[in-house]
Amino acid sequence: MVLPHTARLRDAARLILEHRFRNVPVVDESGRYLGVVSANRLLQMVLPKAAFMERSGIDSLPFVKDTLADFRERWREVASTPVLECLDTDLETVTPETSIAETLLSLYHNRTSLPVVDATTMRLVGIVSHWSAGAAMVGEGSP
Amino acid sequence: MSPDTVHSVQSVVFGLDPRWVAGGLFVVTYAVVMSERVNRAIVALLAAGLMIFAGILTQDAAIDGVDFNTLGLLTGMMVIVAVTKRSGVFQYLAIWSAKKVQARPWGILVMLTLVTALLSAFLDNVTTVLLIAPVTLLIAEELRVSPYPFLFSEIFASNIGGTATLIGDPPNIMIGSAVDLTFNDFVMNLSPVVLVVLLVTLVPIYLIWGRKMHAEPQYRERVMRFDEREAITDPRLLKQSLSVLGLVLTAFVLAHPLHLEPATIAMFGGALLLLLANWPHGADEQARNVHHAFTEVEWVTIFFFVGLFIVVHGLDSTGLLRMLAEWLAAATGGDLTVTALSILWVSAIASAVVDNIPFVATMIPLIKSMAPTFGGPEGLMPLWWSLSLGACLGGNGTLVGASANLIVAGLAERAGQPIRFVPFLLAAFPLMLLSIVISTVYIYLRYL
Numbered sequence: 397m398v399l400p401h402t403a404r405l406r407d408a409a410r411l412i413l414e415h416r417f418r419n420v421p422v423v424d425e426s427g428r429y430l431g432v433v434s435a436n437r438l439l440q441m442v443l444p445k446a447a448f449m450e451r452s453g454i455d456s457l458p459f460v461k462d463t464l465a466d467f468r469e470r471w472r473e474v475a476s477t478p479v480l481e482c483l484d485t486d487l488e489t490v491t492p493e494t495s496i497a498e499t500l501l502s503l504y505h506n507r508t509s510l511p512v513v514d515a516t517t518m519r520l521v522g523i524v525s526h527w528s529a530g531a532a533m534v535g536e537g538s539p
Numbered sequence: 540m541s542p543d544t545v546h547s548v549q550s551v552v553f554g555l556d557p558r559w560v561a562g563g564l565f566v567v568t569y570a571v572v573m574s575e576r577v578n579r580a581i582v583a584l585l586a587a588g589l590m591i592f593a594g595i596l597t598q599d600a601a602i603d604g605v606d607f608n609t610l611g612l613l614t615g616m617m618v619i620v621a622v623t624k625r626s627g628v629f630q631y632l633a634i635w636s637a638k639k640v641q642a643r644p645w646g647i648l649v650m651l652t653l654v655t656a657l658l659s660a661f662l663d664n665v666t667t668v669l670l671i672a673p674v675t676l677l678i679a680e681e682l683r684v685s686p687y688p689f690l691f692s693e694i695f696a697s698n699i700g701g702t703a704t705l706i707g708d709p710p711n712i713m714i715g716s717a718v719d720l721t722f723n724d725f726v727m728n729l730s731p732v733v734l735v736v737l738l739v740t741l742v743p744i745y746l747i748w749g750r751k752m753h754a755e756p757q758y759r760e761r762v763m764r765f766d767e768r769e770a771i772t773d774p775r776l777l778k779q780s781l782s783v784l785g786l787v788l789t790a791f792v793l794a795h796p797l798h799l800e801p802a803t804i805a806m807f808g809g810a811l812l813l814l815l816a817n818w819p820h821g822a823d824e825q826a827r828n829v830h831h832a833f834t835e836v837e838w839v840t841i842f843f844f845v846g847l848f849i850v851v852h853g854l855d856s857t858g859l860l861r862m863l864a865e866w867l868a869a870a871t872g873g874d875l876t877v878t879a880l881s882i883l884w885v886s887a888i889a890s891a892v893v894d895n896i897p898f899v900a901t902m903i904p905l906i907k908s909m910a911p912t913f914g915g916p917e918g919l920m921p922l923w924w925s926l927s928l929g930a931c932l933g934g935n936g937t938l939v940g941a942s943a944n945l946i947v948a949g950l951a952e953r954a955g956q957p958i959r960f961v962p963f964l965l966a967a968f969p970l971m972l973l974s975i976v977i978s979t980v981y982i983y984l985r986y987l
Binding site: 444446448454456461466 | 630634673674676677680681761764765766767768769770772950953954955
């Protein structure tokens with residue numbers, strides 16, 4: 397489940413909502429990993445920019461009384477933004493060679509699914525999530 | 540400084556003339572600070588150390604050069620603001636003023652300009668814009684209008700408003716402390732001209748941007764739906780903060796009859812507010828809150844001041860500044876009008892380009908040395924007001940003229956509305972010159 401680099405935010409939203417992902421990876425035409433678009437980033441896009449500035453003093457918005465209709469309008473305005481403009485490239489990635497312990501610790505620290513990227517080709521080879529890791533540990537069919 | 544400090548100069552490295560060593564060190568310090576390649580606090584502290592290593596000052600003499608009154612006033616006010624802003628009172632004020640004018644863009648611009656000017660008269664300029672600019676960006680985003688004219692006016696308002704009082708801007712704090720001028724002296728002498736400058740500045744801003752501003756009714760409605768009361772996140776803290784701020788301002792006004800220095804008032808106010816805000820909490824939470832309040836103090840600025848005071852004191856102790864003052868007095872023929880207006884204009888142009896803090900730190904001993912020419916310290920008063928007006932208002936001339944300008948530019952950039960150097964200069968420099976023309980008329984009519 398990946399997005400091409402030409403995708404728009406509405407494509408990312410569709411995948412995230414359909415599959416309840418925390419994020420979706422974006423790859424270029426040769427399958428190399430570029431970054432992820434996260435559900436949090438989609439929230440950020442419809443919220444006032446002033447709330448996301450370091451030291452801004454606006455870390456809560458209790459006084460803003462915008463309605464659901466206002467937020468729908470904002471979403472319509474940003475939905476066709478290219479995903480490349482909203483890419484999160486800082487998210488930790490793991491490789492197929494990363495040890496199980498290190499992978500689990502990365503999941504714990506990042507609290508979100510992590511892309512698995514081949515260290516030499518930089519191609520996206522999979523995604524590891526709390527659910528996939530959990531299922532592997534518990535074992536299929538076990539309680 | 541007294542002439543005998545000249546004789547206290549000790550053996551200087553390699554037997555060089557101390558004036559050359561101190562002067563050279565000073566020029567290099569200035570150049571490196573201006574280059575912005577190395578953090579200015581690091582530069583100033585290294586230069587201060589070199590002044591001592593070179594034998595120009597002893598450590599004791601260096602510490603004598605540090606104006607702890609300035610440092611205490613700055614730090615105390617920063618602590619008070621750090622605690623106060625958690626109450627949400629500044630957001631309340633900004634939203635309230637936007638709604639008072641039915642969220643009409645030009646009305647909001649005027650209101651936020653006035654609020655910024657008023658706040659920066661009592662708080663540090665950088666703090667003021669850090670409190671007001673984000674709410675401005677939020678309101679402009681809701682209105683779907685460009686935040687540029689708002690932020691431009693707020694930059695001007697913060698530097699203009701800061702000129703009005705002893706505590707509004709670091710140059711005034713330094714001048715007030717060095718010359719023993721009171722809070723009331725500044726209000727009486729500077730606030731009339733500051734008010735005129737502020738109102739006149741709004742005219743070109745209206746002609747350039749204001750008359751074309753328009754927001755759709757449905758977006759204005761969004762701002763009108765803002766509930767400013769909900770911005771107050773901690774009503775108890777609000778009451779405590781406003782009480783302490785009120786007490787501190789009253790103490791500034793009564794400082795002279797009470798024989799209190801500004802640093803005592805600000806530091807005591809800061810400690811009192813920390814006590815009130817932390818009273819019922821346990822040791823751990825107190826430690827966390829107090830630590831948080833102290834981290835909000837601009838330590839880079841404070842340590843920059845420490846280093847700078849030592850460097851300028853070293854320079855002063857060699858007698859170089861006194862020589863320069865005598866030369867300047869001779870050049871102006873000892874004419875008070877020429878000297879005052881030269882200081883006003885040179886300070887304005889210099890402060891538009893370089894940081895006004897080192898400039899004022901250097902000018903203070905220089906002007907003090909002119910006392911004999913103008914009949915003692917009393918005769919210097921027009922020069923002090925010229926220095927203050929020039930150094931504070933000059934900061935509006937360019938984007939790098941004052942720290943508040945750069946802070947606003949940084950916030951605007953992160954909100955996707957960058958303020959560029961040249962477009963800002965084209966509007967700001969003429970407007971700054973206008974404020975200096977007004978100041979020239981004021982200084983001439985009132986003092987010369």
